[in-house]
Amino acid sequence: MNSQIAQPRLYSSKESILALKAHLSAKQAKLPRNSTIEDYIIYIKKLSNRLKQGPLDFWIPNVFRRVIQVIRLMSSEQGLLQIKNKENNFKDLAHTIQRQSSRSKTTVETGTETGSNEIQQNIILPAIEQVLEELESHSDDINTFASTHFFTNEVLLVYEYSTTVLNFLLSAKKTRNFEIIVLESETETLGKQFATDLGKHQLNVTLTPFTNAYAIMQRVNKTLLGVDAILKNGGLLMHPGTYAICVLAKQFAVPVIVLSGAHKLTPKYAFDQTTFNELVSPLKINSNSSVDQMSIGITFDYVPPEYISLYITNQGQYTPQSIYQLFSDFYDVKDEDI
Amino acid sequence: MSLGFSSKSDSMSSTLKKVLEEFTQLNETTNEHYAVILIKVMINLITNSKEMTMQGLTHEIKTAGEYLINNAQAGHGRSELVLRSTQTIYQHYISKGLQQLRADSMEALKSSLLEISQEQIDIIVRSKDNIKTQCLKFFNNRFKVLVVGYSNVVLYSLIEAFKAGIVMQIYIPECRPKSEGIETYRQLTEIGYPCKLIFDSAIGQVIENIDMVLTGAEAVVENGGIINRVGTYTTAICARFQKKPFYVLAESFKFTRLFPLSQKDLSDSIRYSQEEPSFSEKLKLPENLDLINPLCDYTPPDLITLLFTDLGVFTPSAVSEELIKIFNT
Numbered sequence: 001m002n003s004q005i006a007q008p009r010l011y012s013s014k015e016s017i018l019a020l021k022a023h024l025s026a027k028q029a030k031l032p033r034n035s036t037i038e039d040y041i042i043y044i045k046k047l048s049n050r051l052k053q054g055p056l057d058f059w060i061p062n063v064f065r066r067v068i069q070v071i072r073l074m075s076s077e078q079g080l081l082q083i084k085n086k087e088n089n090f091k092d093l094a095h096t097i098q099r100q101s102s103r104s105k106t107t108v109e110t111g112t113e114t115g116s117n118e119i120q121q122n123i124i125l126p127a128i129e130q131v132l133e134e135l136e137s138h139s140d141d142i143n144t145f146a147s148t149h150f151f152t153n154e155v156l157l158v159y160e161y162s163t164t165v166l167n168f169l170l171s172a173k174k175t176r177n178f179e180i181i182v183l184e185s186e187t188e189t190l191g192k193q194f195a196t197d198l199g200k201h202q203l204n205v206t207l208t209p210f211t212n213a214y215a216i217m218q219r220v221n222k223t224l225l226g227v228d229a230i231l232k233n234g235g236l237l238m239h240p241g242t243y244a245i246c247v248l249a250k251q252f253a254v255p256v257i258v259l260s261g262a263h264k265l266t267p268k269y270a271f272d273q274t275t276f277n278e279l280v281s282p283l284k285i286n287s288n289s290s291v292d293q294m295s296i297g298i299t300f301d302y303v304p305p306e307y308i309s310l311y312i313t314n315q316g317q318y319t320p321q322s323i324y325q326l327f328s329d330f331y332d333v334k335d336e337d338i
Numbered sequence: 339m340s341l342g343f344s345s346k347s348d349s350m351s352s353t354l355k356k357v358l359e360e361f362t363q364l365n366e367t368t369n370e371h372y373a374v375i376l377i378k379v380m381i382n383l384i385t386n387s388k389e390m391t392m393q394g395l396t397h398e399i400k401t402a403g404e405y406l407i408n409n410a411q412a413g414h415g416r417s418e419l420v421l422r423s424t425q426t427i428y429q430h431y432i433s434k435g436l437q438q439l440r441a442d443s444m445e446a447l448k449s450s451l452l453e454i455s456q457e458q459i460d461i462i463v464r465s466k467d468n469i470k471t472q473c474l475k476f477f478n479n480r481f482k483v484l485v486v487g488y489s490n491v492v493l494y495s496l497i498e499a500f501k502a503g504i505v506m507q508i509y510i511p512e513c514r515p516k517s518e519g520i521e522t523y524r525q526l527t528e529i530g531y532p533c534k535l536i537f538d539s540a541i542g543q544v545i546e547n548i549d550m551v552l553t554g555a556e557a558v559v560e561n562g563g564i565i566n567r568v569g570t571y572t573t574a575i576c577a578r579f580q581k582k583p584f585y586v587l588a589e590s591f592k593f594t595r596l597f598p599l600s601q602k603d604l605s606d607s608i609r610y611s612q613e614e615p616s617f618s619e620k621l622k623l624p625e626n627l628d629l630i631n632p633l634c635d636y637t638p639p640d641l642i643t644l645l646f647t648d649l650g651v652f653t654p655s656a657v658s659e660e661l662i663k664i665f666n667t
Contacts, residue, residue, distance in 0.1 A: 097431070097434055097435050097438055097439075097454065232651075233643075233644065233653055234653070269475075269476070269644070269651065271583050271643075321653070321655040322655065324652065324653055324655065324656040325656075325659070328656075333650055
């Protein structure tokens with residue numbers, strides 16, 4: 001299977017970043033000569049809106065948010081960013097006090113004379129490179145973090161296809177043995193694909209239909225899941241069917257561990273199944289469906305944070321109570337509305 | 339010598355009395371929030387202060403603040419928590435300003451302090467608006483909302499949502515003993531909101547039909563829990579059991595450095611209300627009624643889904659970090 005298509009989210013994130021890079025390099029951006037950092041940020045936000053593929057596309061805005069955050073960090077390091085917009089809260093007070101205390105000293109105003117080209121070279125392009133590198137290497141970092149959580153002869157439960165989980169299992173296989181149970185949902189062949197791919201690497205795999213989940217959950221030590229998006233309250237948008245597995249796991253006190261690259265962190269909130277969801281074509285569910293049959297298929301399952309034990313991302317490991325920290329480091333609050 | 343001392347303490351007590359009078363007067367004549375009135379009173383105190391040293395000025399501000407907190411007859415039976423948290427934050431920034439300023443004269447120092455105070459007032463006045471902007475994203479048409487207590491911020495957000503076209507069905511418990519739910523009901527029905535008043539005892543029965551619970555807070559404590567009008571804790575338990583989201587709307591000046599672990603850890607002025615509750619005349623009350631009448635209760639953070647503040651939308655566990663940022667910048 002083409003690995004790019006197997007990871008549609010990573011693929012779209014990477015391609016959009018490469019598009020941004022191409023735009024800037026080929027000077028298609030048509031930015032005026034002395035653009036400041038803010039102008040670049042506005043341009044990137046506009047590009048994100050153009051490339052976005054619908055209201056449920058989180059991955060393209062996520063990666064652009066990350067680029068903007070890295071740009072801000074880099075430019076504040078180099079002393080170029082000036083705070084223009086007041087945030088209207090107590091953080092402003094600290095600035096006022098600092099401003100007052102330095103009134104007697106001469107304040108150095110920097111950044112206004114730096115040309116657009118220099119900004120591009122020193123900040124924008126390195127920021128893009130850094131984000132691209134984060135995307136490329138996310139699997140290795142996840143594997144490092146995750147390997148501490150699994151022991152020999154454990155029975156792990158996985159669901160359908162997840163490339164992140166696949167990469168992790170292949171790397172963990174080198175140091176320990178475990179048994180993997182793959183649950184497949186009846187409407188797609190992804191579960192079979194996953195089991196085949198795992199079996200090719202001589203892993204001990206069992207494939208079971210979804211209906212057996214209750215029966216086998218008692219024998220499972222840990223559940224390993226991939227996600228489509230991690231929301232700001234710790235909730236997850238995942239492949240349909242995952243919610244049922246998480247509820248079952250909670251009932252049997254089986255830890256649910258979520259593996260994900262940080263490009264899936266989405267700073268939005270949802271509390272029910274319908275906030276971020278849409279119906280898919282019935283033909284996708286049942287290719288033999290006729291007019292008088294109603295097949296309902298949805299895009300995501302929303303799983304509340306109470307069902308998850310641990311989030312392992314390439315930026316670190318977090319519990320549901322502490323995942324908000326990752327959001328405040330990774331993105332800026334101002335960019336949440338892209 | 340002794341004459342000098344007593345005249346100093348006399349002038350102090352007269353200053354305090356003046357401050358209290360000013361506070362009460364502003365409270366009755368204007369419609370502003372207690373926090374804003376407190377800082378305005380402090381501004382006048384600083385302007386009229388005859389102190390010649392930094393220490394003296396700080397001491398005067400501190401004493402006046404304490405006096406106000408203990409004696410201001412805040413209407414609506416509010417606890418002193420709002421005043422206390424505002425005063426703490428105000429003093430923190432004043433002393434920080436005093437530490438970092440290198441002013442040549444008392445006048446320059448005073449004017450810098452006044453600038454800081456005015457900016458704090460601006461922040462407080464704008465905080466309601468910030469909260470409303472974030473709230474609007476969570477409101478949807480035809481939602482059923484339970485609104486606990488009478489909170490300016492909650493009312494403002496709901497009314498602005500109404501003006502933006504979001505109409506929700508509101509359930510309002512009466513909130514005995516002060517029955518402030520009735521004031522909430524009146525203000526919402528005045529603009530045309532479909533509201534239903536319910537008795538406090540009916541909360542458990544009604545809560546399975548609603549989509550979310552909204553409440554304000556008197557104080558947000560360090561672990562992300564809140565102290566609010568008595569009855570909030572009960573509602574939060576019901577909401578948690580029925581898996582309904584419980585949202586708290588609180589401005590950032592309500593963040594306090596308290597850390598209660600249970601209801602017992604609240605101060606006596608909160609656990610025992612100073613006011614006499616009213617009972618219907620139809621009831622035949624016994625002669626010596628032994629009544630427990632707390633003013634507020636403490637809702638622990640695991641019952642709260644999200645806190646909406648002007649600093650952003652947070653899970654309760656994120657609140658303590660924000661609190662540290664306010665006091666450590």
